[in-house]
Amino acid sequence: TCSRGSTCNFIHCFRNPGGDYEWADWDKLPPKYWVEKMVALFGPSARDEDEEKEKCEELETPKKIPRDS
Numbered sequence: 001t002c003s004r005g006s007t008c009n010f011i012h013c014f015r016n017p018g019g020d021y022e023w024a025d026w027d028k029l030p031p032k033y034w035v036e037k038m039v040a041l042f043g044p045s046a047r048d049e050d051e052e053k054e055k056c057e058e059l060e061t062p063k064k065i066p067r068d069s
Contacts, residue, residue, distance in 0.1 A: 004010075
């Protein structure tokens with residue numbers, strides 16, 4: 001591990017030093033409390049806004065109902 005501990009800002013080639021950010025691996029989502037804290041501090045991400053826009057568009061577009069001939 002790094003001798004500077006969690007104060008080190010160097011990107012090391014070993015994986016997750018100290019286990020401080022176990023969710024940082026892309027196969028795991030960040031904890032919900034962390035996401036809520038970041039949204040409170042910085043607002044929603046552009047990806048979140050795009051997903052919301054897509055959901056609204058899906059709800060607004062009329063669905064075609066096939067007619068029986």
